[in-house]
Amino acid sequence: MKRPTIADIASRAGVSKVAVSYALNGQPGVSEATRARIVAIAEEIGWRPNSAARALNGARADCVGLALCRPARVLGVEPFFMELISGIEGVLADRSYALLLQVVTSHQQESEVYRRWWGESRIDGVFLVDLHTSDTRIGELERLGMPAVVIGHPSESGSLSAIWSDDGQAVRETVGYLVALGHRRIARVAGLPELVHTALRDRAFAEACQGVAEPVTVHTDYTGEEGARATRRLLSSPDRPTAIIYDNDIMAVAGLSVAQEMRVEVPRDLSVVAWDDSPLSRVVRPPLTALTRDIPAYGAHAAQRLLALIAGESVPPYEDQAAALTPRGSTGPAPL
C-alpha cells in the first residue's frame, strides 16, 4: 500500500499535479471549486506532503536540533533538561516543528553531529546548551552559518544569538538574604567549573560575600553523590558553614540528607538553598528554599527565538527573568 502522492490526487481529480500543488498550498491559480474538490480528495485518501520532496526544493526541514553533551546518568536525574525540552516542545508543536535529539559524549562529537545534520539538510537550526569558556562549538556553528540560539551568557556566545538569565542577580539576592539572617560563613556547592554559568556564579558569589561573609566554593559534577561528599566535607571542617547554596536540587536534597545523618539540624544549625526549584524541593522535609525559575518558559523563549532566526528575522540577545528566591523551611537565622 503506497503512500498517496499529489499525482494520485491529480489523476483522481482529472487535473494536472501542478493544480493540486497550488490547491493544497493555498496559492492562487485554481478556482475555488477545483480547490475544494482537490482538498476533499486529499483528505479522503489521507495525503500528507512528503517532507523529503519538499526539502529537496530548498524548503525548510521543519525540524531543529539539540545535542546534549552530558553523561546519561546525569541527564536522568537532572530535571532541568526535561523541563527545558518540554518548554521547547510546546512552542515547536504549535508550528509543527519537530525536535531532533542526540546525546553525545564530547564537544568534538557534538560538532560532528551538527555538521552532519546541517549537511544532510535535516535541521533548520540548533540550540546550544552548557556553554564552556572559549567553547569550540561556537566557531563551528558560525562557520556552518546555521541558525543557532545559545542558551547561555552572551559574553561567550560569539556572533550567535543568546538567551540567558542573570545568575549574578540571583546569587546576590540569596547572599543578601542569608547575610540578613545573620549568616557569616556561607558555602556554595557548585557545578562543573568549566561551564560558563558556573564561573559567573562563582564570581558573583565571591563579590557578594565581599566584606560581609566568608565564602567557600566546592565544585562537583552535579550528581547527588558528589553533592553529599562535598557536604560531608564542609560539615566536618572545624569552622563549618552555617549556610550552603547548592547549584541544583539533587545535590541540595543529598546535602540535606547528609546533614540529618550528621545530626546537623536544618534549618536550626544549617540553612540550605537549592538552585532550580522542582517538585523535589517541595517534597522533602523541611521543604527547600530554592531559586525558582520557570524553565519551561525559558525553553519556550529560546524556541521562539530560534524560529524567528530561521524565518530570517534578526534576534537580539534576550535576558530572561533571573531566578527568584523562594524561601521555605530549609533556611532560618544563623545559629548563635
Add this chain to the structure above:
Amino acid sequence: MKRPTIADIASRAGVSKVAVSYALNGQPGVSEATRARIVAIAEEIGWRPNSAARALNGARADCVGLALCRPARVLGVEPFFMELISGIEGVLADRSYALLLQVVTSHQQESEVYRRWWGESRIDGVFLVDLHTSDTRIGELERLGMPAVVIGHPSESGSLSAIWSDDGQAVRETVGYLVALGHRRIARVAGLPELVHTALRDRAFAEACQGVAEPVTVHTDYTGEEGARATRRLLSSPDRPTAIIYDNDIMAVAGLSVAQEMRVEVPRDLSVVAWDDSPLSRVVRPPLTALTRDIPAYGAHAAQRLLALIAGESVPPYEDQAAALTPRGSTGPAPL
C-alpha cells in the same frame, strides 16, 4: 555558498554523477582508482549526502520517533524517561540514527503525530510507551503499517513487537521480602490506573498478598504531591500500614518526608520501597530500598529491536530482566 552535491564532485573528477554515487556508496561499478579519487574529492570539499534526496528514492529516513503523552511537569521530575532516552540514544548514535521527539497531550494528538511523521517520510519507526488498556494507538500504528516497538506488556500490544519486564515478579519478590520481615499491612502508592503496567502490578500485588497480608492500593498521577497526599492519608488511618511500596522514586521520597513530618520513623515504624532506583533513592536518609532495573539497557534493547524491525527482520517479543529488589536502610522488621 552552496552545499556541494555529487554533481560538483562529478565535474571535478571528470566522471558522471552515477559513478560518484556508486563510488561513495561502496557499490561495484567503478574501479578502485576512480573510487579513491572520488572519495578524496568528496572528503576535500566536505560533501554530505542530502538526506532529503536519499529519502525521496524510498531510502530510510535514518530516524525514529518517540511521542510522550505526559504533562511536562511530570516529565521533568520522572527520571525514567530521560534514562530510557539516553539508553535508546546510545544504540541509535552508533548507527547514525536520530531520534525525533515530541511531547503531546492526548493519544489522539499522538496518533496524529505518527500519521504525520510517517506520511511525511520523516521516520522509519516509532517507540510506543505508556500502554493503556485497549489502547487506540495500537490499531492506528497497525493500520499505518509502520515498524513499531511497544515498550510494555505484549498482552496489549496487538500485532506489534513488544519489550517488557515482568513487574509481577518484582511485586512478588517485594511482598515476599516484606512479609518475611513480619509486615502484614502493606500499602501500595501506585501510578496512573489506566496504564497497563499499573494494572499488572495491582493484580500481582493483590495476588501476592493473598492470605499473608492485607493489601491497600492508592492510585496517583506519579507526582510527588500526590505521593505525599496518599502517604498522609495512609498514615492517618487507624490501622495504618507498616510498609508502603511506591510506584516511582519521586513519590517514595515525598512519602519518606511525610513520614518524618508525622514522626513516623523509617524504618522502625514504617518500611518504604521505591520502584525504579535512581541516584535520588541513594541520596536521601535513610537510603531507599528500591526495585532496581537498568533502564538505559531497557531503552537500548528497545532500540536494537526497532532497528532490526526496520531492517525487515522479524522480532519476537522480548522479556527484559525483571526489576531486582535492592534492600537499603528504608526497610526493616515490622513494628510489634
Add this chain to the structure above:
DNA sequence: TAGAGGCGGTTACCCGGTTCAGAGCCGGGA
C-alpha cells in the same frame, strides 16, 4: 471589434541522489 488583462490551468524543468539498461573496451578461449 480589436486589444488588454485576469483567471484557470498546463507544460517543462528543477532539486540531489539512485537505479536500470546499455555502451565501449579489454582480455581470453575456441
Add this chain to the structure above:
DNA sequence: TCCCGGCTCTGAACCGGGTAACCGCCTCTA
C-alpha cells in the same frame, strides 16, 4: 579471427513535490 563475458562508466528516467513561463479563454474597455 571471432565471440563472449566481465569491468567501467554513462544517459535517461525516476522519486514527489515546487515554480517559472506560458497559453487559451472569457470579459471588459476603447
